Amino acid sequence: MGLEPFEAVMSAHHAEIVRYLRRVTFRSADAEDLSQETFLRAFRAYRALPGDANVRAWLFAIATNLFRNNLRSAKRRRAAHDVVKSRGREHDGEGPEGAALFNEARAAVEQVIDGLPAKQRAAFVLRKVHELPYEDIAKSLDCSADSARAHVFQAFRKIRKTLGDQLPSAEVSA
Amino acid sequence: MSPKVTSCRAIEPDLVAAAIGEASPAAVVRVQHHVHSCEPCLREMERYQSIDRVVGDLRRAPAGADRTDTALGELEYKLAELRRRAVTARVWSSPLGPILIARSDQGVVLVEYLESARGAAASRMLRGRGIEVLEDGGETEQFHQQILEYLAGERTRLAWPLDFRLAGSDFQREVLQVTAALPYGAVTSYARLAREMGRPTAVRAVAQALRHNPLPIVVPCHRVVGGTGALTGYAGNKLGLKERLLSLEGVPIAHTRREGHVVRDAMYVVADHDTQYCVPTCGSLPTLPLWRLTLFASRERAESSGLAPCTDCRPDLHPLSTQLKL
Numbered sequence: 001m002g003l004e005p006f007e008a009v010m011s012a013h014h015a016e017i018v019r020y021l022r023r024v025t026f027r028s029a030d031a032e033d034l035s036q037e038t039f040l041r042a043f044r045a046y047r048a049l050p051g052d053a054n055v056r057a058w059l060f061a062i063a064t065n066l067f068r069n070n071l072r073s074a075k076r077r078r079a080a081h082d083v084v085k086s087r088g089r090e091h092d093g094e095g096p097e098g099a100a101l102f103n104e105a106r107a108a109v110e111q112v113i114d115g116l117p118a119k120q121r122a123a124f125v126l127r128k129v130h131e132l133p134y135e136d137i138a139k140s141l142d143c144s145a146d147s148a149r150a151h152v153f154q155a156f157r158k159i160r161k162t163l164g165d166q167l168p169s170a171e172v173s174a
Numbered sequence: 175m176s177p178k179v180t181s182c183r184a185i186e187p188d189l190v191a192a193a194i195g196e197a198s199p200a201a202v203v204r205v206q207h208h209v210h211s212c213e214p215c216l217r218e219m220e221r222y223q224s225i226d227r228v229v230g231d232l233r234r235a236p237a238g239a240d241r242t243d244t245a246l247g248e249l250e251y252k253l254a255e256l257r258r259r260a261v262t263a264r265v266w267s268s269p270l271g272p273i274l275i276a277r278s279d280q281g282v283v284l285v286e287y288l289e290s291a292r293g294a295a296a297s298r299m300l301r302g303r304g305i306e307v308l309e310d311g312g313e314t315e316q317f318h319q320q321i322l323e324y325l326a327g328e329r330t331r332l333a334w335p336l337d338f339r340l341a342g343s344d345f346q347r348e349v350l351q352v353t354a355a356l357p358y359g360a361v362t363s364y365a366r367l368a369r370e371m372g373r374p375t376a377v378r379a380v381a382q383a384l385r386h387n388p389l390p391i392v393v394p395c396h397r398v399v400g401g402t403g404a405l406t407g408y409a410g411n412k413l414g415l416k417e418r419l420l421s422l423e424g425v426p427i428a429h430t431r432r433e434g435h436v437v438r439d440a441m442y443v444v445a446d447h448d449t450q451y452c453v454p455t456c457g458s459l460p461t462l463p464l465w466r467l468t469l470f471a472s473r474e475r476a477e478s479s480g481l482a483p484c485t486d487c488r489p490d491l492h493p494l495s496t497q498l499k500l
Contacts, residue, residue, distance in 0.1 A: 035249075040253065043253060045309065153187065156190055
């Protein structure tokens with residue numbers, strides 16, 4: 001088996017999985033719970049993983065499944081709607097960088113991302129933030145690479161449509 | 175104007191793709207050609223480009239590193255805890271029927287004879303012990319292989335790392351450890367083990383401890399018999415397996431009425447902690463109770479346990495096989 005120790009996998013990918021889950025879930029507490037669950041699940045299945053498996057894509061797929069299941073059960077509890085409504089970008093101001101670095105354009109874009117349907121949001125974040133290939137996104141979302149791509153494009157169109165004329169100017173940058 | 179509108183609509187997917195850097199070279203050319211003569215689409219593309227730049231900014235944003243570190247620390251703790259509880263297990267086939275082998279980080283935890291090959295879920299021993307059974311990625315394969323060699327008579331030692339976590343008590347753990355030291359081809363009694371442990375009255379407790387041996391074969395409880403030489407019990411009600419394992423080691427077994435017993439008169443004998451082995455008729459040996467003796471199936475087995483032939487009865491000159499025909 002060509003697999004590295006699980007602890008190494010964990011320290012290599014933990015931060016980005018947390019980051020991904022923070023972006024797609026509505027509360028950072030959820031993101032932390034789900035990322036923990038992602039890695040504990042991964043650990044349980046890790047030894048049965050083929051030696052040539054793409055561990056990173058596999059972890060994103062586990063995280064995506066958990067996030068979507070979590071969303072479904074949240075919906076069942078009829079709580080999702082309220083959570084969506086009450087969501088500020090809770091985690092944006094948390095880091096030492098503070099809220100000042102997040103300009104209005106970005107806040108606007110993030111707000112639209114938050115409002116996307118779960119599948120579109122996941123596809124969009126996996127592609128544009130974590131730069132996963134469409135084939136891997138497709139596995140995460142249990143769809144074809146073409147529909148993964150369609151989700152991302154649709155997300156862009158929605159952002160474009162929602163922002164309308166309030167679009168950020170071309171000079172916006174990091 | 176309608177041809178223009180159609181054309182804009184047709185170019186839209188390529189235009190979005192080009193703006194966010196996902197268009198093929200051919201599509202890029204098509205888009206360039208279109209926006210060259212279409213001002214609104216050029217604007218549209220610029221808007222998508224600005225959105226893509228903002229989105230790129232998300233990618234570069236730090237993600238609350240402090241909290242992530244705390245979460246990682248917590249996760250590492252949970253993982254260590256899970257590792258402690260976890261075993262990997264697989265059910266293997268063997269000449270003795272399906273056998274489940276489970277191992278932890280420390281060593282082999284369980285060898286269990288199963289009635290069917292339904293998998294680790296069929297294990298009674300792993301149930302309700304706070305043990306988490308993980309899918310086996312080949313960790314138990316070497317042990318299975320060695321059991322097959324052992325049962326084929328091609329191997330006499332199973333030098334496995336053992337994890338006694340399934341021992342129900344310190345006493346059982348001690349019984350298992352003492353039993354693990356019994357050499358191949360040797361037979362002793364529950365009473366002798368009890369004495370060896372300094373608990374001469376704990377004969378039944380020793381028998382019970384071995385009845386629930388979580389590591390049969392490798393902890394060779396089949397080499398332990400009752401005070402009369404009767405096979406007594408094995409893994410619940412699997413006396414047939416006990417007889418089979420003993421026969422494999424060359425231990426002679428006879429049947430009286432319903433019970434099998436080892437034929438003490440057909441085995442070499444060591445009394446107490448003697449360093450020499452004898453034929454069973456040597457000196458006062460025939461009168462000694464089984465709790466003072468260890469029996470050996472062959473001279474070879476006795477000698478590979480470090481014993482020398484007795485200088486009185488000279489089993490090396492007068493081996494049992496010439497005296498007794500079973």
